[in-house]
Amino acid sequence: MAGIGEFGLIGRVTARLSMGPTTVLGPGDDAAVVAAPDGRVVACTDVLVDGRHFRRDWGSARDVGHRAAAANLADVAAMGAVPTALLVALCMPADLETSWAEELADGLAAEAATVGASVVGGDMSSSPTLTIAVTALGDLGGRAPVVRSGARPGDVLALAGRIGHAAAGLTVLSRGFRTPRLLVEAYRRPQVPYPAGPQAAQLGATSMIDVSDGLLADLGHVSRASGVAIDVRRDAFEVPRQMADAAQALGVDPYTWILAGGEDHALAATFPPTVALPPQWRPIGTVTDGVGVTVDGGVYEGPRGWDHFR
CATH class of the missing domain: 3.90.650.10 (PurM-like C-terminal domain)
Incomplete structure (x- = not known):
């Protein structure tokens, strides 16, 4: 990470992402724009910490991406809603391999794609502990939330x-x-x-x-x-x-x-x-x-x- 820098990595990661039908404006601006046909937005967040929620020797970065996305997309589904978008904050050590972060993005995007959602933005920071924070958004499609x-x-x-x-x-x-x-x-x-x-x-x-x-x-x-x-x-x-x-x-x-x-x-x-x-x-x-x-x-x-x- 120290070699490529924050914005170099952002460029590599966002180039790997495809946008679903609910994404009006994806990564590249100060914020994304996601369609909310229902007029209400279901929102939840979850965090995964290296050594606490996952271990890099137990699975690939792509696996971790699938798990991080699933933890949030499932919460949206549990409200009776359809997931539309993910926002991802990634805090990582400077010596983390760039390829690991890229493969993480692939896993996040692939899991989101199973429900027609997209990774529409997020943030990156240096940190001694690898941490992944994901926020998911969803649409109720006119239904009342199931609480x-x-x-x-x-x-x-x-x-x-x-x-x-x-x-x-x-x-x-x-x-x-x-x-x-x-x-x-x-x-x-x-x-x-x-x-x-x-x-x-x-x-x-x-x-x-x-x-x-x-x-x-x-x-x-x-x-x-x-x-x-x-x-x-x-x-x-x-x-x-x-x-x-x-x-x-x-x-x-x-x-x-x-x-x-x-x-x-x-x-x-x-x-x-x-x-x-x-x-x-x-x-x-x-x-x-x-x-x-x-x-x-x-x-x-x-x-x-x-x-x-x-």
């Missing part, structure tokens, strides 16, 4: 996307292994069910959340915001063979990954019992009177999810 506080007793709890895979992959990598490939790749590049978010909104979902810190922990946010109790059925989850084999080899209960692992960015939502759920959404529990999250009707004694300060 955490709308769940009602009698609702059905459902999940879209896979869960436990990324947490299992993280455990595998932290133990010094690189297989099973299914789990390691799930950690490196989440497969987020982005269309399921707007779909849930159209179906009449009463609440929704992106599972980033662990299913039980994130459902706890819904429980508190809605003032309801949520019960999760353990038998609603299938344990894939690769996960079961890894769990046995590592001495881990696979349901710890499923119930408390994050970063697959599955979407959890509650629906009125009269809604016919499409195949993408599978029932995993129920909403009742009370407060708190239980498993099979009882208190779950294992870990519930991730908290940066605990």
